[in-house]
Amino acid sequence: MSAALFVGIDAGSSATKCVVLDAEETLIGHHVISSGFSYPEAAEIVLEQSLFQAEGLREDITQCVSTGYGREQIDFAHRHITEITCHARGARQWYPEVRNIIDIGGQDTKIIRLNERGRMADYRMNAKCAAGTGTFLESIAMRLGIPLADIDELAMRSKTPMVLNSYCTVFAGTEVLECIKAGKPRDDISMGLFRSIASRIYEMISAHDGPVAATGGVVAHCRAMVRALEERLETKVLLPPHPQLAGAYGAALLAREYLTRPVQTSRAAESITECKG
Amino acid sequence: MPSTAIKRVEIQAQNRLRTLMRDYFLNLDAAAKDPDRQVAWCTSVGPCEILTAFGFEVFFPENHGALLGARKVSPEYIPRAIGIGYGSESCSYMNSDIGAALAGESPLQEIYGIDGPPTPDVLAYSTNQCREVQDWFSFFGKRNDAAVFGICPPSHLGEVGDHHVDFVRGLLARFIKQIESRFDKRLDWAALEEIVALSSRASTLWKVILDTAIAKPSPITFWDGLIHMSPVILMRGSQAAVEYYEQLLTEMRKRIDKSVGAVPDEQWRLYWEGMPVWPKIRELSEKFFDLRTVIAASTYCNSWAFEPYDGGDPLAWMAKTSIEIFINRDERFKQEFLLDMFNRFSIDGAIFHNARTCPNNTNSRFGMAQRLRDELDLPVLVIDGDLCDGRFFSTAQTMTNIEAFIEQLEDRRS
Numbered sequence: 001m002s003a004a005l006f007v008g009i010d011a012g013s014s015a016t017k018c019v020v021l022d023a024e025e026t027l028i029g030h031h032v033i034s035s036g037f038s039y040p041e042a043a044e045i046v047l048e049q050s051l052f053q054a055e056g057l058r059e060d061i062t063q064c065v066s067t068g069y070g071r072e073q074i075d076f077a078h079r080h081i082t083e084i085t086c087h088a089r090g091a092r093q094w095y096p097e098v099r100n101i102i103d104i105g106g107q108d109t110k111i112i113r114l115n116e117r118g119r120m121a122d123y124r125m126n127a128k129c130a131a132g133t134g135t136f137l138e139s140i141a142m143r144l145g146i147p148l149a150d151i152d153e154l155a156m157r158s159k160t161p162m163v164l165n166s167y168c169t170v171f172a173g174t175e176v177l178e179c180i181k182a183g184k185p186r187d188d189i190s191m192g193l194f195r196s197i198a199s200r201i202y203e204m205i206s207a208h209d210g211p212v213a214a215t216g217g218v219v220a221h222c223r224a225m226v227r228a229l230e231e232r233l234e235t236k237v238l239l240p241p242h243p244q245l246a247g248a249y250g251a252a253l254l255a256r257e258y259l260t261r262p263v264q265t266s267r268a269a270e271s272i273t274e275c276k277g
Numbered sequence: 278m279p280s281t282a283i284k285r286v287e288i289q290a291q292n293r294l295r296t297l298m299r300d301y302f303l304n305l306d307a308a309a310k311d312p313d314r315q316v317a318w319c320t321s322v323g324p325c326e327i328l329t330a331f332g333f334e335v336f337f338p339e340n341h342g343a344l345l346g347a348r349k350v351s352p353e354y355i356p357r358a359i360g361i362g363y364g365s366e367s368c369s370y371m372n373s374d375i376g377a378a379l380a381g382e383s384p385l386q387e388i389y390g391i392d393g394p395p396t397p398d399v400l401a402y403s404t405n406q407c408r409e410v411q412d413w414f415s416f417f418g419k420r421n422d423a424a425v426f427g428i429c430p431p432s433h434l435g436e437v438g439d440h441h442v443d444f445v446r447g448l449l450a451r452f453i454k455q456i457e458s459r460f461d462k463r464l465d466w467a468a469l470e471e472i473v474a475l476s477s478r479a480s481t482l483w484k485v486i487l488d489t490a491i492a493k494p495s496p497i498t499f500w501d502g503l504i505h506m507s508p509v510i511l512m513r514g515s516q517a518a519v520e521y522y523e524q525l526l527t528e529m530r531k532r533i534d535k536s537v538g539a540v541p542d543e544q545w546r547l548y549w550e551g552m553p554v555w556p557k558i559r560e561l562s563e564k565f566f567d568l569r570t571v572i573a574a575s576t577y578c579n580s581w582a583f584e585p586y587d588g589g590d591p592l593a594w595m596a597k598t599s600i601e602i603f604i605n606r607d608e609r610f611k612q613e614f615l616l617d618m619f620n621r622f623s624i625d626g627a628i629f630h631n632a633r634t635c636p637n638n639t640n641s642r643f644g645m646a647q648r649l650r651d652e653l654d655l656p657v658l659v660i661d662g663d664l665c666d667g668r669f670f671s672t673a674q675t676m677t678n679i680e681a682f683i684e685q686l687e688d689r690r691s
Contacts, residue, residue: 084681120685
């Protein structure tokens with residue numbers, strides 16, 4: 001098969017994701033792996049797997065955009081775009097009416113607000129802290145010796161969730177241990193963790209107006225996270241078909257758009273010149 | 278994208294600046310070692326003209342704090358200050374400076390081959406910028422068995438009225454009497470008038486230089502300003518500062534005439550609100566340079582742009598200028614000031630630095646950034662950081678924030 005393919009690589013702090021689109025913007029290949037020690041190596045693997053799924057070849061790639069914390073290490077990308085712009089683009093493709101996007105990543109949480117024309121009006125990232133991120137959950141799960149998937153299962157059975165007062169990963173971990181010592185149900189402790197993240201996010205999005213969508217690995221794997229968000233925000237949270245792929249999907253869509261749209265700045269022009277296709 | 282892709286045009290005047298700075302610190306060191314000369318420490322918008330008129334050589338600890346930050350050595354010293362009871366979220370200039378003194382170290386040793394900050398005979402502060410200087414200076418007063426005098430003007434002012442000026446003038450007059458009494462000196466009022474005139478002249482020139490950034494492309498950036506503001510702080514009241522700024526202004530005007538921008542191919546014009554992130558100045562300036570973005574104006578560099586002195590009572594001018602500064606004003610004044618700056622400098626977006634240990638010089642904690650965003654439909658970005666303490670700054674997160682901000686501007690323009 002030989003066709004124009006558009007590729008998005010999201011080299012995130014925890015996972016590296018790839019999406020391959022055809023010329024009609026149909027998602028025909030994707031793959032996710034742990035980022036591990038090397039973004040370039042992870043990117044090569046996800047690209048290879050995604051192309052295999054898409055029945056495409058490397059030479060079929062017309063344009064590639066990389067995003068995520070490791071974006072600048074992806075040499076074969078034609079452009080590097082921030083994950084903020086890419087998540088916004090991906091979520092908007094799935095939900096054109098969306099006005100607020102919550103992306104809970106491994107290292108940070110982003111709140112992106114779109115205007116009525118679907119353009120980025122504002123965005124916020126969490127402060128330099130693991131509070132409200134996937135790392136918060138992973139860290140406490142590790143401390144408890146329970147797989148993250150099990151914490152999600154437990155949380156979904158909770159009837160009266162615990163209230164954790166601390167956002168800090170270290171202090172929250174201590175609070176959890178205190179709850180365990182006090183004999184509190186594991187279900188309720190687990191849901192308390194998700195509620196803690198939702199409360200932290202609420203601080204950044206409390207003034208939301210319009211539909212809300214959630215993206216990222218945490219909501220992809222934890223139903224309890226979506227439930228906690230919906231309860232705290234008192235609104236329905238839209239969950240895309242591939243929440244963890246939103247950044248890579250947005251990057252691939254932008255790769256498609258940049259092919260047909262004039263380059264806006266010389267920075268972009270320079271980027272295209274310098275990146276190896 | 279390496280910053281070598283486009284070439285930075287160096288400011289020629291900086292060679293002279295290096296000489297001026299060297300002379301300034303060598304003179305301070307010599308004065309500190311000479312039993313017939315005396316050294317005063319002063320806050321950056323404190324009563325330095327009076328001290329100079331009394332014959333003191335004046336040192337500014339805030340400059341030393343910034344130097345410790347810029348040289349990335351604050352993390353070595355801040356824990357020492359915390360260890361003797363200063364808060365981990367107290368002013369990182371203060372903590373860095375106190376910690377460096379406790380360690381007996383200073384970048385001045387390496388840069389100029391001097392012992393470090395000159396030992397003070399007197400310390401004079403004004404709380405017009407923050408209250409922390411009181412404790413900062415008290416520490417060094419006690420450590421050096423030197424007199425500490427404080428001027429505490431009214432703060433958070435809206436309109437600055439005559440009664441405010443009269444009150445602060447009274448504080449300055451009392452300060453003069455305190456110095457006269459303590460050191461058995463008499464103030465040379467003619468000298469004070471001359472020093473104030475020079476101080477005003479340097480300050481006025483500095484403001485004109487900063488205003489050259491109204492031009493497109495801008496001949497100067499915030500990052501340049503952080504280097505070239507040294508004379509208006511350290512050498513205010515000297516002929517050398519005036520002559521330096523005359524040279525710099527000539528160079529900036531030539532740049533405008535030839536359309537030479539500080540950032541070649543300038544695409545975006547931003548405003549920087551709040552303190553610099555001293556340890557990351559190089560990385561941040563290169564990032565904006567690569568993004569073809571000029572930080573055309575800032576509140577910080579304008580902190581030493583005073584109203585001109587038109588003769589008359591020098592104490593009244595000092596009183597007025599010391600309380601008129603941005604940091605000493607109320608929220609309403611600050612918002613109007615920023616609105617005016619955004620308009621005058623054709624700003625595309627504003628960055629607010631939330632400096633963790635400097636609440637007084639941080640204006641993003643009470644909704645101002647959002648109010649300005651909504652009122653002007655102007656993109657704003659709040660970044661978390663600090664002036665010296667790297668624990669509060671994430672390079673990767675901040676760089677992503679900045680890149681996303683430019684992407685937002687691109688999206689708006691497309």
